[in-house]
Amino acid sequence: MGENRHEKLGLSSENVLEMYKTMLMARKIDERMWLLNRAGKIPFVISCQGQEAAQVGAAMALDREKDYVLPYYRDMGVVLWFGMTARDLMLSGFAKAEDPNSGGRQMPGHFGAKKYRIVTGSSPVTTQVPHAVGMALGGKLEGKDLVTFTTFGEGSSNQGDFHEGINFASVHKLPVIFMCENNKYAISVPISKQLACENVSDRALGYGIPGVTVDGNDPLAVYEAVKQAADRGRRGEGPTLIETVSYRLTPHSSDDDDRAYRSREEVEEAKAKDPLLTFAAYLKETGVLTDELQQQLTDEIATVIDEATDYAEAAPYADPESSMRYVYAE
Secondary structure, eight states: OOOOHHHHTTOOHHHHHHHHHHHHHHHHHHHHHHHHHHTTSSSOOOOOTTOHHHHHHHHTTSOTTTOEEEOOTTOHHHHHHTTOOHHHHHHHHTTOTTOTTTTTOSOTTOOOBGGGTBOOOOSSTTTHHHHHHHHHHHHHHTTOOOOEEEEEETTGGGSHHHHHHHHHHHHTTOOEEEEEEEOSEETTEEGGGTOSSSOGGGGGGGGTSOEEEEETTOHHHHHHHHHHHHHHHHTTOOOEEEEEEOOOOSOSSTTOOGGGTSOHHHHHHHHTTOHHHHHHHHHHHTTSOOHHHHHHHHHHHHHHHHHHHHHHHHSOOOOGGGTTTTTSOO
């Protein structure tokens, strides 16, 4: 038995097994979407691969009954933990009428579902940051015990929305967790061409709030950082900037060829640190996961995804007559 880090964080074996299962579900849905895209069945994929540990570790540190999440387009791990299903995500991929995110009107990755407390994202990057600040302000004015959690890429941390949102939240001590999922590339632009400082979290100093950089391949490290940030927010101590460092294992999207800007060696090196491999190894060391259980989970997830794919592919498209719905008041 290896060192048991999860119990020190107050997580049971069941908790960390759920963490792994959710990460695995996100990965397998994503892999299926790439296959469907390459087969010409769905038009677009924007991938979570390599970032599942950060997403699920963070989401599990929040309260699904009270808190609101404002995810960015890669956050399949976050939305799965907050209640979305493989079927919901496949309906979005196939752009069908039952897609809970947008009724088949938006590209995949534009998550939103009122019942799951997932606030709808927009197509321009980083608009979710000031939205998260506004929701936290609303919660504070109404005296509600909630924190808002928003994510964005490191490229987004250079947008005006990031600076305006984080500055306002810091001045007014709002319960917001700003989590930058640094995957080293803003489409084709490497981090060296985006930041003059060493870490995205160094920017917290300018706003007078804590900034922390953690290993984005380690879901327990991310869980701990987000838990501390949530506790701070609930105590009225204001926002926190968290940076999770991982690597985008796929091209930026299904429309991108990443061979133009990064070497295959670099990608292969990152794949050796794949959080699904490293976290599974940790769970085996601590006796939570066995090879048999891992196979069983993989088989169960494959069945769920097969069913979700078949359902979404056969589901009807939205009625052309409904095209103005959600655009104009009715």
